[in-house]
Amino acid sequence: MTEISQLLSGQPRAIARAISAVENGSESAAGLMKAVFSNTGKALVIGITGAPGAGKSSLVDKLAFHYREKGERIGIIAVDPSSPFSGGAILGDRIRMATLGLDKNVFIRSMATRGNLGGLSRATVDAVAILDAAGFDKVIVETVGVGQDEVEIVKTADVSVVVLVPGMGDDIQAIKAGIMEIGDVFVINKSDREGVVRMQKEIEALLNLAHRPDMWNPPIVKTVATENKGIEDLATAIESYRGFLKSNDASTVRRQAIARWRLLEILQERLLSDLLNRNGTNEKLDLLAAEIAEKKSDPYSAVEKLLEK
Amino acid sequence: MTEISQLLSGQPRAIARAISAVENGSESAAGLMKAVFSNTGKALVIGITGAPGAGKSSLVDKLAFHYREKGERIGIIAVDPSSPFSGGAILGDRIRMATLGLDKNVFIRSMATRGNLGGLSRATVDAVAILDAAGFDKVIVETVGVGQDEVEIVKTADVSVVVLVPGMGDDIQAIKAGIMEIGDVFVINKSDREGVVRMQKEIEALLNLAHRPDMWNPPIVKTVATENKGIEDLATAIESYRGFLKSNDASTVRRQAIARWRLLEILQERLLSDLLNRNGTNEKLDLLAAEIAEKKSDPYSAVEKLLEK
Numbered sequence: 270m271t272e273i274s275q276l277l278s279g280q281p282r283a284i285a286r287a288i289s290a291v292e293n294g295s296e297s298a299a300g301l302m303k304a305v306f307s308n309t310g311k312a313l314v315i316g317i318t319g320a321p322g323a324g325k326s327s328l329v330d331k332l333a334f335h336y337r338e339k340g341e342r343i344g345i346i347a348v349d350p351s352s353p354f355s356g357g358a359i360l361g362d363r364i365r366m367a368t369l370g371l372d373k374n375v376f377i378r379s380m381a382t383r384g385n386l387g388g389l390s391r392a393t394v395d396a397v398a399i400l401d402a403a404g405f406d407k408v409i410v411e412t413v414g415v416g417q418d419e420v421e422i423v424k425t426a427d428v429s430v431v432v433l434v435p436g437m438g439d440d441i442q443a444i445k446a447g448i449m450e451i452g453d454v455f456v457i458n459k460s461d462r463e464g465v466v467r468m469q470k471e472i473e474a475l476l477n478l479a480h481r482p483d484m485w486n487p488p489i490v491k492t493v494a495t496e497n498k499g500i501e502d503l504a505t506a507i508e509s510y511r512g513f514l515k516s517n518d519a520s521t522v523r524r525q526a527i528a529r530w531r532l533l534e535i536l537q538e539r540l541l542s543d544l545l546n547r548n549g550t551n552e553k554l555d556l557l558a559a560e561i562a563e564k565k566s567d568p569y570s571a572v573e574k575l576l577e578k
Numbered sequence: 579m580t581e582i583s584q585l586l587s588g589q590p591r592a593i594a595r596a597i598s599a600v601e602n603g604s605e606s607a608a609g610l611m612k613a614v615f616s617n618t619g620k621a622l623v624i625g626i627t628g629a630p631g632a633g634k635s636s637l638v639d640k641l642a643f644h645y646r647e648k649g650e651r652i653g654i655i656a657v658d659p660s661s662p663f664s665g666g667a668i669l670g671d672r673i674r675m676a677t678l679g680l681d682k683n684v685f686i687r688s689m690a691t692r693g694n695l696g697g698l699s700r701a702t703v704d705a706v707a708i709l710d711a712a713g714f715d716k717v718i719v720e721t722v723g724v725g726q727d728e729v730e731i732v733k734t735a736d737v738s739v740v741v742l743v744p745g746m747g748d749d750i751q752a753i754k755a756g757i758m759e760i761g762d763v764f765v766i767n768k769s770d771r772e773g774v775v776r777m778q779k780e781i782e783a784l785l786n787l788a789h790r791p792d793m794w795n796p797p798i799v800k801t802v803a804t805e806n807k808g809i810e811d812l813a814t815a816i817e818s819y820r821g822f823l824k825s826n827d828a829s830t831v832r833r834q835a836i837a838r839w840r841l842l843e844i845l846q847e848r849l850l851s852d853l854l855n856r857n858g859t860n861e862k863l864d865l866l867a868a869e870i871a872e873k874k875s876d877p878y879s880a881v882e883k884l885l886e887k
Contacts, residue, residue: 306876561837567615
């Protein structure tokens, strides 16, 4: 069996190798992804984001259990662009492996590496395509941060879920965080805490300001993930947006916008790696970086020197 | 007076125009930044990050007031990579303008735009250099998100401050968020709440795991920003790290790493914009994006087509 057919038949080791290849850069991924791409489009891709501390991991785990009970196969990608020194994903992964990880029909992977060339967003979206092609019914992408990269990753999902908690709403920061505008479904997790009604009103008020181009009115679901409460409502809300997408032209526009974004991501990475792979570029970079650090040159002049033939 | 000399003499309109230029792309920024760069290096650049809801804005405002009382001039860049639809920075800006914004010696700017080419990190670091050259004594960069871009921006500061709040610590997410490892100074804000001792112990435990290459032991400062408590301690902690940096080789290594990162950011943006500026590339992109959306092509093959001469 070839590597690709092993992947398409859902073998975990082949899937893991493929994801490592896309993590290593767009060049090593290109051949693989060309073969993978025509086999995608069957999975429902669910993006889940929200502030740290909102309980996203628990929610994702419970949602995965919910789908498992229906006999579905679940892929989970946890995007964790953190840990320059020590690799912070490890603790969380160990805890998860103890619960979901022993189930053959669940594949969990943390994506944390981001090299010099960027490419975490590109690698994550590639990994989602790999799990889709490998026959998982649902692919859940969970982000840890709430930065621009994470927002873009979640926007490439079929359904974007934003997780909030009561008590966050009294801070302007939460409003500014921009995640309000990407949600197709909102979750108030830890909804056994005080302040749920207020939070809900605030979300509704912000949604009224947002003016979605597709006229969808995002449902607000209350959950207590740790007690498995509200998970079925969340699944229903996700399904209702999927239904809306299917009956709506917005789906085509969205897919094209995502495709354009992916093209630019891959292009940018490829252009830089082509340049860096030229003989001597890396040494030149180090030299120029030292000159800039000593204020003997500025970054813009240095870039022009690098681009000279 | 030329545009550059107006900028260097600290005229707000010239500064605002310069920042708009760097927001518009690396090409329009290049000439300007070459002139600006040799005038940088005097300001202390303070990066402030933390989860949404941690009270970063209040803390930044109070810290700015503190420096103002010493007669210093303060530049503030609020990085807000949010708001694809409606521009979420507006509300926060209005509130701030009502307090700090009337002071001529304080310059506040939100950076929210991020075009097709990325470049928010590059534009932010350029804006910091502009404020530095314009003679501000302190330049504070505050990020709203806690994603990869934000972490990278804060890492380019002279001193990185991470703001946490009591009660966040019981969630693994907070640990995974990766911001633990970039802090030179930690702040427990809202320290009149319950759970401060626990939070402090957790930060200390995590710092023990982190093994900083430069052997600095990050101080943990307790603040209640809204009541102006602990702000002087924060300023002292920032100053102590500045002193450490000066007496330490780490400063050179750090400056070179930052310079290398900036070079790659500018390079990547320039390479992509050079390609997109070629005749017909944009139309080709749209066409290929449509093909990918319809699964007639895959993104990697499409990129190869775009790179063909």
